[in-house]
């Protein structure tokens with residue numbers, strides 16, 4: 001079942017609690033928190049104090065995407081602030097296995113992220129220990145960018161690897177996922193769908209969330225139908 005992980009980067013920060021409540025009414029089931037440090041990516045956003053504040057206004061799981069250098073130094077603080085999932089970039093972790101273990105040791109679900117220029121194969125060894133793999137479909141740093149279609153192949157490849165390796169990590173996608181691209185990411189195998197500007201844009205997060213999920217579920221239904229047809233054709 002696909003889930004909407006709404007990215008609060010695109011929300012109105014002056015009314016964050018109301019924005020989160022609206023996205024929740026729209027069907028969002030994960031709060032995606034983009035943490036940027038101005039070093040790994042050319043933008044600065046939130047840290048543990050904002051996570052702590054968000055924790056007070058929602059019961060939904062908080063999915064913190066750390067776009068920061070040296071994530072190990074901050075993992076305990078994010079855990080104390082109430083984060084449920086932490087994703088770290090393959091590109092910044094010199095000891096990726098150790099960092100993912102540190103996240104798990106702090107009681108959170110570990111995820112690994114790859115930028116558009118980073119191959120899926122660089123993750124093979126850590127796939128058995130992650131809760132999710134986040135495929136960036138834009139270069140990280142800003143919301144509202146255009147979806148990079150070649151990321152679809154990476155999601156499909158991850159789904160294939162998951163099957164071959166008999167694992168059950170979830171596939172997450174982030175960047176330019178909107179009403180017009182959500183069908184293709186679902187068909188490629190993505191299940192945790194991060195969306196910012198498509199949700200918090202004009203129309204409001206409740207209505208946008210509902211129509212976004214409707215488009216995602218239509219794609220899921222098409223896939224189920226295809227699968228059924230395939231099963232029948234093979235007796």
Ligand SMILES: O=C(CO)[C@@H](O)[C@H](O)COP(=O)(O)O
Pocket residue numbers: 007009010032034065138139140141142143144145174175176177194195196197198
């Ligand atoms: O991590 C990032 C940006 O680096 C994302 O989470 C964006 O916030 C997604 O925004 P949209 O592309 O959906 O506007």
